[in-house]
Amino acid sequence: MDRDRTDLPPENVEPGRPRVGVDEWVAQVDQRRDRPTGIAGVARRIGEVVTPPIRLAIVVVLAALVPLWLGEGDLFNYGIFVLLYILLGLGLNVVVGFAGLLDLGYVAFFGFGAYFYALLSSEHYGIHWPAIVSIPLVVLATSLLGLVLGIPSRRLLGDYLAIVTLFFGQAFVVFVNASNPKVAGKGLTGGPNGVADIDPVSFFGYEFTTRTQQYALLLAAGVVVLVGLHFLSESRTGRALRALREDPLAAEAMSIPVNRLKLLAFGIGAGIAGFTGCMFATLLTAVTPGNFDVPILITVYAVVILGGFGSLSGVILGAVVITVSFQFLAPENPQNNARVLFYTIILLAIVLAVRSWWRLLLVLAGTVGLGIAVHAIVAAFAPTWTSGQAVEAGRFGDLISDWVIIPQGHPDFGNVAYVALVVALLVLTQMRPTYRLLAIPAVAYLAAVVWETSFVEQPAVARWILFGALLVVLMNVRPQGLLGTPRVEIA
Amino acid sequence: MSNAAATEPAAPLLQLSGIDTYYGEIHILQSVDLHVKHGELVCLLGGNASGKSTTLKTILGIVSPHLGAVVYDGNDVTRTSTSERIRRGMAIVPENRRLFGPMTVLENLEMGAYLRPRGDFEEDLDRVYSIFPLLAERRGQLAGTLSGGEQQMVAMGRALMARPKLLLMDEPSMGLAPILVERSFEIIQEVHQAGVAMLVVEQNANVSLSIADRGYVLSTGRIVLEGKASELVQHDELRKAYLGR
Numbered sequence: 130m131d132r133d134r135t136d137l138p139p140e141n142v143e144p145g146r147p148r149v150g151v152d153e154w155v156a157q158v159d160q161r162r163d164r165p166t167g168i169a170g171v172a173r174r175i176g177e178v179v180t181p182p183i184r185l186a187i188v189v190v191l192a193a194l195v196p197l198w199l200g201e202g203d204l205f206n207y208g209i210f211v212l213l214y215i216l217l218g219l220g221l222n223v224v225v226g227f228a229g230l231l232d233l234g235y236v237a238f239f240g241f242g243a244y245f246y247a248l249l250s251s252e253h254y255g256i257h258w259p260a261i262v263s264i265p266l267v268v269l270a271t272s273l274l275g276l277v278l279g280i281p282s283r284r285l286l287g288d289y290l291a292i293v294t295l296f297f298g299q300a301f302v303v304f305v306n307a308s309n310p311k312v313a314g315k316g317l318t319g320g321p322n323g324v325a326d327i328d329p330v331s332f333f334g335y336e337f338t339t340r341t342q343q344y345a346l347l348l349a350a351g352v353v354v355l356v357g358l359h360f361l362s363e364s365r366t367g368r369a370l371r372a373l374r375e376d377p378l379a380a381e382a383m384s385i386p387v388n389r390l391k392l393l394a395f396g397i398g399a400g401i402a403g404f405t406g407c408m409f410a411t412l413l414t415a416v417t418p419g420n421f422d423v424p425i426l427i428t429v430y431a432v433v434i435l436g437g438f439g440s441l442s443g444v445i446l447g448a449v450v451i452t453v454s455f456q457f458l459a460p461e462n463p464q465n466n467a468r469v470l471f472y473t474i475i476l477l478a479i480v481l482a483v484r485s486w487w488r489l490l491l492v493l494a495g496t497v498g499l500g501i502a503v504h505a506i507v508a509a510f511a512p513t514w515t516s517g518q519a520v521e522a523g524r525f526g527d528l529i530s531d532w533v534i535i536p537q538g539h540p541d542f543g544n545v546a547y548v549a550l551v552v553a554l555l556v557l558t559q560m561r562p563t564y565r566l567l568a569i570p571a572v573a574y575l576a577a578v579v580w581e582t583s584f585v586e587q588p589a590v591a592r593w594i595l596f597g598a599l600l601v602v603l604m605n606v607r608p609q610g611l612l613g614t615p616r617v618e619i620a
Numbered sequence: 621m622s623n624a625a626a627t628e629p630a631a632p633l634l635q636l637s638g639i640d641t642y643y644g645e646i647h648i649l650q651s652v653d654l655h656v657k658h659g660e661l662v663c664l665l666g667g668n669a670s671g672k673s674t675t676l677k678t679i680l681g682i683v684s685p686h687l688g689a690v691v692y693d694g695n696d697v698t699r700t701s702t703s704e705r706i707r708r709g710m711a712i713v714p715e716n717r718r719l720f721g722p723m724t725v726l727e728n729l730e731m732g733a734y735l736r737p738r739g740d741f742e743e744d745l746d747r748v749y750s751i752f753p754l755l756a757e758r759r760g761q762l763a764g765t766l767s768g769g770e771q772q773m774v775a776m777g778r779a780l781m782a783r784p785k786l787l788l789m790d791e792p793s794m795g796l797a798p799i800l801v802e803r804s805f806e807i808i809q810e811v812h813q814a815g816v817a818m819l820v821v822e823q824n825a826n827v828s829l830s831i832a833d834r835g836y837v838l839s840t841g842r843i844v845l846e847g848k849a850s851e852l853v854q855h856d857e858l859r860k861a862y863l864g865r
């Protein structure tokens with residue numbers, strides 16, 4: 130059982146042969162350690178060198194550079210929203226990721242924080258408390274609300290807790306939207322119109338007026354929360370939370386204070402959501418019920434799931450991917466964005482599915498070659514099937530039209546191709562790895578055909594399909610989320 | 621609470637008297653009397669579904685009995701919470717081990733010591749590592765990826781981290797190779813010799829009776845036999861039922 134056992138004389142031992150009575154497994158555990166090669170191996174080795182402080186420094190430096198190349202408008206749409214989603218995701222991650230409590234009322238804390246701040250510092254009631262007072266007060270109040278909502282979590286688990294909290298979340302929206310009770314001669318929450326003219330954030334007379342200043346403020350707040358949660362997750366309490374998530378009964382039998390930890394997680398998560406609510410209110414200068422409804426809940430969950438439950442860096446990555454792809458595909462942005470994202474997703478899917486360099490090259494070359502060949506053959510025998518032009522493709526237009534078959538005057542082709550693609554994808558998931566490698570170029574090409582003939586015509590639908598496809602691809606390749614740890618089942 | 625045991629000079633560490641435990645409508649334990657003295661190693665035998673795990677759950681307060689009392693260390697703990705009982709020195713190696721799979725061996729051990737003062741952690745850890753040197757070797761491995769035998773060591777180590785006065789074990793030999801069964805009973809004996817009282821639930825009557833001081837046999841929720849381990853081994857019925865002889 131131990132590697133120092135010397136009950137066999139060394140000369141008896143042929144090198145490389147297992148020895149009786151010595152647990153070779155333990156002795157060789159270092160040699161046997163899997164050393165992944167290819168892309169995964171490189172990523173692993175980079176991950177080993179880059180310790181959390183270095184990672185944080187890199188992210189902060191990159192984030193600090195963002196205002197240099199984004200204008201004020203883009204800084205708001207991309208930078209500030211990414212940071213808001215990061216904050217929201219970090220809070221949710223404490224509840225769902227660390228403690229494993231399925232809280233579907235999370236957005237209500239965000240809304241509560243936003244409305245509460247709006248009432249304390251706006252024209253609505255003419256109260257203008259300075260942010261230095263109202264923000265801590267709101268955070269405290271939201272945490273307390275979180276504790277109260279956490280109480281049912283002592284008894285309710287899983288689906289039941291989810292239903293109760295979902296009800297709470299909806300009750301909040303109904304309260305601010307419809308019930309809007311009259312307080313001091315006017316509707317408390319302003320009904321569907323919400324509360325407007327919220328004070329800009331200022332600390333001791335210093336006003337954060339430009340988007341760059343606000344971005345910097347949020348970034349600083351994000352770093353503080355991130356570092357705090359990092360220490361929480363590395364602490365004994367953090368590990369106890371994970372133990373609770375894995376097996377509440379066993380945790381209880383270890384005398385881990387299960388109920389107290391659940392409340393703690395709810396309180397911390399709600400507090401962070403409340404803080405984010407303050408920031409949201411002051412940056413948008415108005416809040417309405419629609420800001421806190423189910424779509425936001427889904428998006429925050431998508432951020433955390435995509436990043437990987439329990440992973441802090443995952444939340445950052447998830448927020449960046451989701452916010453950026455959302456904004457990128459917004460209707461006011463150029464059509465070609467969607468196309469660029471589409472081809473990026475295909476490329477990404479191939480890179481993630483094919484995990485060695487030379488196979489990747491083969492598959493990519495195969496895809497390009499297949500397209501050229503198909504296009505040439507079809508063009509030779511049935512010219513009308515390739516005479517179409519790529520829609521709004523800009524400088525890629527000719528390239529695409531020479532690679533993808535875009536028929537002219539065959540209106541049903543796009544739909545047929547779409548159905549074929551869905552079938553092909555289903556078949557692909559069921560194939561053995563070697564055959565799958567051969568099939569990938571064909572399916573990728575088919576996807577390009579479907580995009581160019583059918584989706585480009587319906588940008589609104591295409592946006593959602595793309596967004597969904599992105600999530601499906603990423604989650605299929607890494608079910609544990611981009612930076613999550615895979616689940617380990619006890620045998 | 622006031623029973624014969626309390627008047628005895630050395631009151632037992634654990635005393636169950638007249639315990640009736642139900643799961644909903646189903647009556648499982650029927651007036652179970654059982655005790656474990658300070659530093660004693662007691663084994664609880666019984667066939668499948670005879671209520672052995674239920675007895676341990678009742679002792680630990682995971683289920684509460686309808687009737688009867690659990691007295692631990694001189695106090696009635698029948699209505700005390702599980703965590704309070706653990707704080708007072710009970711620990712359990714649960715059936716199927718129930719490790720925290722995605723956490724490392726070291727983290728699992730740390731969870732066992734959750735109530736211990738942080739200053740004693742290193743010392744407790746060294747003690748457990750000296751009993752299970754393999755755990756020191758594997759401290760960074762995820763518990764869920766260990767083999768069954770290794771997991772059993774973690775489960776025992778995790779329970780010992782709390783420095784229990786009374787260690788409850790639910791089928792420690794389940795799923796182990798014969799050599800590991802022997803090894804784990806050696807370890808049980810070592811722990812016992814260090815002064816920890818133990819109640820060991822087992823199907824493996826032969827080995828467990830060979831190391832135990834006393835034993836109980838449970839059958840459909842009733843204690844049907846009890847006595848010195850050395851006497852029980854000789855008992856005809858028991859031999860027929862468990863030793864196949």
Ligand SMILES: Nc1ncnc2c1ncn2[C@@H]1O[C@H](COP(=O)(O)OP(=O)(O)OP(=O)(O)O)[C@@H](O)[C@H]1O
Binds near residue numbers: 669672675
């Ligand atoms: N939570 C529960 N709800 C209902 N019935 C239960 C519950 N837990 C156990 N039982 C029943 O109680 C009886 C005794 O179970 P127990 O787990 O104590 O058996 P055991 O003696 O430990 O058996 P084994 O050796 O198979 O582990 C069984 O018939 C079981 O089905």
Ligand SMILES: [Mg+2]
Binds near residue numbers: 672
């Ligand atoms: Mg059992």
